[in-house]
Amino acid sequence: MTTVKVMYSAEELADRVENLASEIAAKVSGNLTVIGVLKGSFVFLADLVRALDKAGLPCHVEFLRLSSYGSKQKASGDVVLIGDYPDVNDDRTVLLVDDIVDTGNSLTYAVKLLKASGRERIMTCTLLDKPSRREADIEVDFVGFTIPDEFVVGYGIDYAEDYRSLPYLGMVEKVD
Ligand code: IMP
Ligand code: MG
Secondary structure, three states: OEEEEEEEOHHHHHHHHHHHHHHHHHHOOOOEEEEEEEOOOHHHHHHHHHHHHHOOOOEEEEEEEEEEOOOHHHOOOOEEEEOOOOOOOOOOEEEEEEEEEOOOHHHHHHHHHHHHOOOOOEEEEEEEEOHHHOOOOOOOOEEEEEOOOOOEEEOOEOEOOEOOOOOOEEEEEEOO
16 A cells, blocks of 8 residues: 655645745746646646746746656656647746756756757746756756655656645655
């Protein structure tokens, strides 16, 4: 049987997202397009854009979907875009939003993709950062929580598509 141990409650997540939005609003000016990396960022992104609006930074919202070859335990580093390219006007600052930066390969690929299409002002944001697992040379601009190398679920984040709907963030534990 598996249980989920709470790492951050719904209230703790809400508090941090609100603070993070204030940090972003203090650094970003002008027109902003937030691009969520699907699927894991969808709950975080929904809360973040409303907190940004509250902090005085309304934004446009786009999504992109990436796929990485190989199993997640042993990431190969090969990432590809699946589906449509996000629609961003030239004059806008981009904030790429992901759920977790682990090896960093996914976010590095997404930044490269946007740069290749001529976007110059690209900032990055992740709810969770696992710096101990980093392979790619990427510094994330805005980080919600820095966490150890634990497998987490909830608040949009899945384990084999389960647990995305949990309102809190937790760790899956096997119990007898
Ligand atoms: P990476 O930074 O390219 O290695 O990949 C980050 C992606 O791997 C995240 O956006 C998640 O989709 C997934 N991932 C990494 N760690 C976890 C975890 O602990 N739980 C669930 N998904 C994870
Ligand atoms: Mg992801």
